[in-house]
Amino acid sequence: MASIIDTGTFGFRFAPPERLSMCNLFAVGRDVVLSPAYRWDGHARKDGPLLLFQYTIEGEGIFESGAETYRMASGRAFMADIPGDHRYYFPEDGSRWSFMFILMRPTLILPNWEEAKSRLGEAPYLPPGSRPVRLLREIWDQAKDGKITDPYTASSWVYQFVSELCRFSAAPQGDRQRWPEKVRRAAEFMDANYSSMISLEQLSERLGLSKYHLLRAFAAAVGETPSKYLNRVRIDQAMRLLRQTDLSVERIAEQVGFSGGSYFIKVFRNMTGRTPGSFRSEEGQLTFSRMFFD
Numbered sequence: 499m500a501s502i503i504d505t506g507t508f509g510f511r512f513a514p515p516e517r518l519s520m521c522n523l524f525a526v527g528r529d530v531v532l533s534p535a536y537r538w539d540g541h542a543r544k545d546g547p548l549l550l551f552q553y554t555i556e557g558e559g560i561f562e563s564g565a566e567t568y569r570m571a572s573g574r575a576f577m578a579d580i581p582g583d584h585r586y587y588f589p590e591d592g593s594r595w596s597f598m599f600i601l602m603r604p605t606l607i608l609p610n611w612e613e614a615k616s617r618l619g620e621a622p623y624l625p626p627g628s629r630p631v632r633l634l635r636e637i638w639d640q641a642k643d644g645k646i647t648d649p650y651t652a653s654s655w656v657y658q659f660v661s662e663l664c665r666f667s668a669a670p671q672g673d674r675q676r677w678p679e680k681v682r683r684a685a686e687f688m689d690a691n692y693s694s695m696i697s698l699e700q701l702s703e704r705l706g707l708s709k710y711h712l713l714r715a716f717a718a719a720v721g722e723t724p725s726k727y728l729n730r731v732r733i734d735q736a737m738r739l740l741r742q743t744d745l746s747v748e749r750i751a752e753q754v755g756f757s758g759g760s761y762f763i764k765v766f767r768n769m770t771g772r773t774p775g776s777f778r779s780e781e782g783q784l785t786f787s788r789m790f791f792d
Contacts, residue, residue: 505529508641512649520649521656522603524548526634526641530596531559537587546580549602549611551663553624553631557594561586561621568621570595576621577611579604598634600659607660614660617667627689627731630662632738639742677719680705684716684724692731693755698724732756733769740778747774 507527514520524545552561553575561568561576563584570576570586578584580601588595604611624631637655640646646655677685684701701724702712716724732754739750751762766774 510652514649520653521606523652523656524601526600526638528598528638531588534588534590540580540582540584543580547604548580549604550578552597552599554597556596559595560589563620574623577615602656610660610664614663614667625689630666632734633659633662681716681719688728729765
């Protein structure tokens, strides 16, 4: 049974302050499509110039670019320039397509967008736990909660998102499809099951590899150990819970897969430079940049 997806589309029409160059957020949305009536043509749209990033959560849609056709299954995104020679639509034989998207004006960010697109391709796969996807989810949450209320905040989110696309495309994780199959499966398993206590022994056994072979292969392909990769996913999820819920630190530690609050606090401080409590207590959008750690 498909899960229930909270939906909504939020548009922004902020006039940039005089003499300031700012990025321009046009819209961010999350939707579930069930009908073939859903169809967009990049040549027919009148609201450009725009840059569109759309990411499939569940189900499947179709993206056509020139002579290429891509099936947009879960975890796949497309990057399109509007206007442009592309179409995206719900297939006649489809049952459901749920997705998130962001629309941005190309001002200031076009070179970065083109660089990320040239590296990733126009229909890349991004894991649910990847930074661009997590950030897109955060932007939508902020819009839904009415917290994007001025051009400065909107510009900050746009620049962060496109920067994360560039970093994802430039880092080893941007070449995920070139990873060995079992390394990719290991990362995808951790993305989906970060809340479970996963040992390296359990993961290697699941993949049919020795612990030491998995450790070497993963570090060589990804640029970090499986344990560090898993901690990144967990800490990013913990940041989301700290910002959006009133759950205790102990409860959040449990929900994201840490064995106890003290160890969670130690890992959180090592990766972000602050404690969960100090992260939660700060207000303002710019503090969110701490989710982008090296």
